[in-house]
Each structure stands twice: as C-alpha cells, then as structure tokens.
Amino acid sequence: MNVSTATVSLALRDSPLVAEQTRERIKDHARAIGYIYNRRAASLRTSRSGIVGVVVHDIMNPFFAEILKAIESELDRSRQTFILSNHYDQLEKQRTFIDTLLQLGADGVIMSPAIGTPPEDIIVAEENGLPAVLIARTVEGAQVPVFRGDDAYGTALATNHLISLGHKRIAMVGGTDQTSTGRDRYHGYLGAMEKAGLPVDPAWRISGPRTKQGGFEAAGQFLALKDKPTAACCWNDLVAIGLMNGISRAGLVPGVDVSVTGYDDLEEAAIATPALTTVWNGQREVGRQAARALLDKLSGASVKPSQELIRPELHVRQSTARPVERS
C-alpha cells in the first residue's frame, strides 16, 4: 500500500484531507483484509469512548421497557453503544457499575438512581468526566437534569376518577415511601382525597408491593380490611393486575365488586381482564428526552439541571365502575 498510518486513519474516517482515490483504495484494502477498528486505542487517544451507561432497578421490569427502547433508538442514531445494568436498588451494585463506566471511559450515564443514592455519588461521577442524567427518580442535591412523570398529578387523576364514580373508601396499594416517586404518588392520592373532603384511614395504605406477585399477595390484606374499601388506587399496573388476579381468586369480580386503577399504562393494561383503567406515564417521552439531554451534554451544550415533568393522562377502561353498595 505504501501509505502512512496517519493517512489510513484519516481515510477510514472519511476525512476530506485525503484524496478520494486514496481513500477508496484504503477502504477497499481494509475490507479485504478484514480490518477491525480498535476502539480502545482510539478512545485512549481521544478520551471519547462512544459508550453510554444506563442503569435502572431492573431492566426486565416492563415499566422500563418503553423508556429503554426510546433511549436505545436515540443513542443508536448517534452511534453510541449503550451498556445496560440493573442495580436492584442496591447502592453497591450501582457504585460498581459507575466505577466500571469510569474505567471504560464512558461518555455519560443515564440512571434511575437506587434508593438512598447520595448526591455525592453523582457529583463524583460528573467530576470525573461522566455526565449524568436522571430518569424516574430525583436525587436531592445533585445538580443534574431529571426526567420523569408528574407522579402526584397522576395519582390525583386516578383518585379523582374513582371519587367521581362515587367511591368514598379508596385504598392505595403498593409502592414505598423510600423513593421520591413513592412519596409523590402517595401525596397525589392523599391530596385528592382531602380536596374531596373524604377521610383517609391509615390502614388503607398497603405499602410495599411493586410487582404482580406483590399485588396478588396484597389481595388478602386488602379484602380483610374492616369497612373494606370499594376501590384500590394501585402503585403501578403490575400491582393492579396482580391485585385483580388475587381478587378473582377470592371469588370477587374486579371492576364490579372492587374498582382498581393502575399506573404506567403498560401494553398489558389494555388486554388485562377486565381491561385496566390506568395512568399513562409518558415513558417514551422520558426516555427520549433523557437521551437527548445527555447527547446535548456530550456535544458540549450547557444543559441546565432542570426537573422535566411529563404530564400523565388518565386512560379509562373497564376495571373501574360505580361502587356496588351491599346492604
């Protein structure tokens, strides 16, 4: 060939500094010998890796499915490789992952922070050249952009819907107060009840469940409540569907004997039996905007550490109806 490595390097990256003919000749030859570009070497030199990390509680949770898909398609477009990881709400796992990203020289990270994430964890990452963007949950004190749904508004939507149907005793099933999301959703429910002048019995708060299995198991507790509520405002669709399954198993009919609302509007909500009334959470938007914000940061734009709240929408289906007064 008789060209210098510099020329090869430029040619392969389509630099106009190389004559078209030379460029083609080099490219053909590269293809012919099965040349494999060594990104480690390039990255070592440029300190850009083309890698973006994404870490959430559990990538297998369908709640994240749409978010991740949106992130994936945004990043694909910018030819960034993305590395996914679960932290299962364990700070240690999250730290190990961030460490790995730093060692690999990742360009940035999108994270749904684990419960108890101190702002320092994020600050340290940023100081070491790993810009971060948060999704779904906030970390107080971390000066980074956050993208999530307006959770308080969303559960208020669901609760108001139940109230307007005539329900007065409404339980809130699932979720935990240890996350900003959990607190916000609970407050949305409380606020709606208060505004309607309805009393709230602390026993109506069944906290904890976050999965279908959890919702299923919570059915027993729910059905055993004295002065049983006529409706349940659930933490998410998984809990709602599990709860409905548990209610069916006990011989009652969800959507008739007990009204149930979900949260997230998973694909599954529409085909559940009965079809689930739920709150659409804008997951796709969350993913898209978070990825965009990170890419902006990477290209040097100054992204201010704002809270972006996506406005949820109520999707009414068959799992909610007027209360049946048993006398």
Place this chain on the structure above:
Amino acid sequence: MNVSTATVSLALRDSPLVAEQTRERIKDHARAIGYIYNRRAASLRTSRSGIVGVVVHDIMNPFFAEILKAIESELDRSRQTFILSNHYDQLEKQRTFIDTLLQLGADGVIMSPAIGTPPEDIIVAEENGLPAVLIARTVEGAQVPVFRGDDAYGTALATNHLISLGHKRIAMVGGTDQTSTGRDRYHGYLGAMEKAGLPVDPAWRISGPRTKQGGFEAAGQFLALKDKPTAACCWNDLVAIGLMNGISRAGLVPGVDVSVTGYDDLEEAAIATPALTTVWNGQREVGRQAARALLDKLSGASVKPSQELIRPELHVRQSTARPVERS
C-alpha cells in the same frame, strides 16, 4: 511517592512482587487522589477487556429474564462486565453489535441468534478472537456450544397431558417455523398427537403470535375454527395468557370451556387467572451453563461444541381440565 509506574501497576494488582509496605502506601495514595484505573489502556496492552456481550431478541421479554439474571450472576462472580443488546431478530442489528464487541475487544459473546443467522457470522467472530456460546436457538454449521431446553420433549409433555385429560381436538397456537425452537415445539406437539392416533387438522396450527398481545388477538381466530378444538397448546406463557384473556373477553371460561397450556413457566404463570398449566423450561440452568461454558472457554479450557438439552418439566395448574362436551 518516588516509585516507578511499573511498581504502581503491580502494587494495585496485589502482585507479591511488591513489598507489602510499598503496596499499602501506593494503594492509600491511589485512594487519596481518587485514582481511576484506565481499562482501555490496560486492555490495549493485554488484549483482554473483561467485557462479555449478550445479545437476544428482546431483553425486555420476560422469557429472557431468568436466563439473563443467571448469566449476570455468573459473570459478576468473575468480575466481567456484560453488555446487553437486543437484535429484535434483525440480522443487521446483530451484526452491528458483534462488530461493536470486536472493536471493544470483548472477550466473548453469548447469543440467542437472530432468525436467519448464517454460520459464517459466528465463525468470523470466533476467528477474530470473540468466542461464542448460543442459547435458546441453534445455528446449523456453527461449531459452538448450545444451551437450550428440549423443546420437542416439552410440548409433547403438554400435549400428552391434554390428551390424557380426554382432549382430542387440540390446537397449537403461536410461534414460528423460522426458528429451530419453533420447529421443535411444533414437532413435539405433532409427535404426541400422532402417537396417540389423533388426527391433526392443519387449520389448528395458528402460527405467528409470540406475545401476550398476539395471543389475545389469536383468540378470535381460535374461537372461529369449525369443529372448535377443546384445548390449545400454546407456544409460550405470554401467548397462553393473552389467549386466556381473549377467551374471557369472548364470554367463555378458560380452564373450563377451553383448556390452555403455556410454555416457560414464567413467574406470572402461577398467578394468572386461572393459574396456568405450563412447561418449565430450565431457563436458569440455560443461563448458568452458558455463562460457565463461556468462562471456561475464556480461561483456555477446550469446550466442545455440544448441544446441551435441559429436560423440561410439566407444571399442572388450573388452566387445564377434562373437556366439556357440549351437546
């Protein structure tokens, strides 16, 4: 500090070549200045990256959840970083991913190959130093280890169970003949029917659906069959649950009017209404063994390109019962 970089390098990796005192001094100092190990540089030098790629159709599909978790925990133990990707059964996406792995100098790849993967794709990867292990699906002609369930045996289990309950007209809903899995499962069903001397109407094969949504939509087609089958042997749990939802929506009772079997035994199968009779597929074993095999390959052991078939088990629940003869 006054030590050479060589000493630092050795000290940080706990080499016995460095005096304990020196080692501690170096480590303390590294911590103090917030030293971050540069894996790109190390990898460039050693040509070992500590990265393993995993690519499947869709990581959000719950079928892969247990497999991925098992792989994750095996790889974690060997301190390998794993990079996950979806190929959505698009060869191009799969190729791009393998290319990325090659460029990053990944140590190996575990893949559930996309439909139509030619053996060359795998051979090229291996020749470029990226050993591969397959899960769930086989690629004829690729000399690599494969780990999957014994699909034909599994659907035969389900079909025989239905036959033993007295069903004679049994449909097979979902899946595609374009994958080895699809063909194997269909053959298991066919074989069981034949062995029992039962005729099979080609119209009973409703191929295609692989998701809950797909199963839900297939309900219409199933219920419209002339001489409607009394049972459906489904491609997987998602299809089965979707089908049951569709059957309910049409006013029939799954598990009574129509018996339904699933495949995979997802967590969800046990809490479906009715609880789903299904075939446990040994996902955890598949993931564990595949990861082990790859790690063995990485550590230089010679791993023969065998087919490892995990033996499935039937889990009987409430979605199957004797046929109701309507006269």
Place this chain on the structure above:
DNA sequence: CTGAAAGCGCTTACAG
C-alpha cells in the same frame, strides 16, 4: 524487591 524502556493501536499537531 524496584526501575527504565518498549509497545499495544490509534489520532493529532506539525512539516513538507
């Protein structure tokens, strides 16, 4: 037990 030197495969000024 520790240090000086070479080299992994790129990219980027700098010369020509």
Place this chain on the structure above:
DNA sequence: CTGAAAGCGCTTACAG
C-alpha cells in the same frame, strides 16, 4: 494532499 513523530495509560519482559 501525505508522512514522520509523539503520546494517550497501561503491562511486561529485562536489568539491576
């Protein structure tokens, strides 16, 4: 438009 040289941050023989 092309080439020679330096350097990114490690690890690994090799000397001492």
